[in-house]
Amino acid sequence: MTISQVYEKFxxxxxxxxxxxxxxxxxxxxxxxxxxxxxERNRIIQTCLLHDIAKPMSFNLANNTHxxxxxxxxxxxxxLREWLVATYGADEHKATVAIAKELGCDSGAIRILxxxxxxxxxxxxxxxxxxxxxxxxxxMRVGPSGVLTLAERLENLISRATVTDPEKIAESGRRAExxxxxxIRRDLGGILHEEIESSLEQWxxxxxxxxxxxx
Ligand SMILES: [Fe+2]
Numbered sequence: 001m002t003i004s005q006v007y008e009k010f011x012x013x014x015x016x017x018x019x020x021x022x023x024x025x026x027x028x029x030x031x032x033x034x035x036x037x038x039x040e041r042n043r044i045i046q047t048c049l050l051h052d053i054a055k056p057m058s059f060n061l062a063n064n065t066h067x068x069x070x071x072x073x074x075x076x077x078x079x080l081r082e083w084l085v086a087t088y089g090a091d092e093h094k095a096t097v098a099i100a101k102e103l104g105c106d107s108g109a110i111r112i113l114x115x116x117x118x119x120x121x122x123x124x125x126x127x128x129x130x131x132x133x134x135x136x137x138x139x140m141r142v143g144p145s146g147v148l149t150l151a152e153r154l155e156n157l158i159s160r161a162t163v164t165d166p167e168k169i170a171e172s173g174r175r176a177e178x179x180x181x182x183x184i185r186r187d188l189g190g191i192l193h194e195e196i197e198s199s200l201e202q203w204x205x206x207x208x209x210x211x212x213x214x215x
Pocket of ligand 1: 019023051052139
């Protein structure tokens with residue numbers, strides 16, 4: 001199944017598709033500069049492209065002022081939320097994992113996806129788990145409208161206080177950046193919005209089980 005077919009099947013709105021594709025493109029840019037082999041690259045990209053696939057179940061649909069959705073889109077998202085919860089249960093993280101299994105992701109990809117919670121970052125760093133750290137780091141670098149530097153993103157995160165312990169998350173994010181930098185030949189801070197935006201289209205026809213494209 002191609003990535004556009006997956007997003008279509010799960011009714012993913014455009015902004016959320018773009019978010020997951022940006023995370024995938026950032027991971028691809030990083031993996032393209034990886035020193036030596038990274039055997040889990042396909043699994044990492046799969047995780048990036050699917051990590052928020054069940055997110056519509058936790059959309060706050062009562063507040064429509066920010067997104068200015070049409071009444072038809074609003075209605076569609078209400079139905080989608082209901083369908084996701086009825087089919088996969090109300091736990092978004094577990095639902096994401098269930099969907100990835102249904103799509104045929106192997107146990108290695110499922111492991112990386114199961115670890116993909118920002119709160120896990122400290123523990124993953126303690127055991128040098130590069131495959132699981134990379135998708136979380138990439139997710140951290142993608143703001144609502146594109147890739148940011150880690151400092152910009154953390155500033156945004158702390159000011160919005162959307163996580164329980166933003167200072168701890170920020171510290172883990174900085175450690176993750178130093179950790180990932182040690183594996184690659186280019187400056188992580190130099191991978192910016194423009195480079196990532198120009199590569200989003202590549203994902204639409206890519207196969208979800210073999211998405212990695214080093215070009
Ligand atoms: Fe995300």
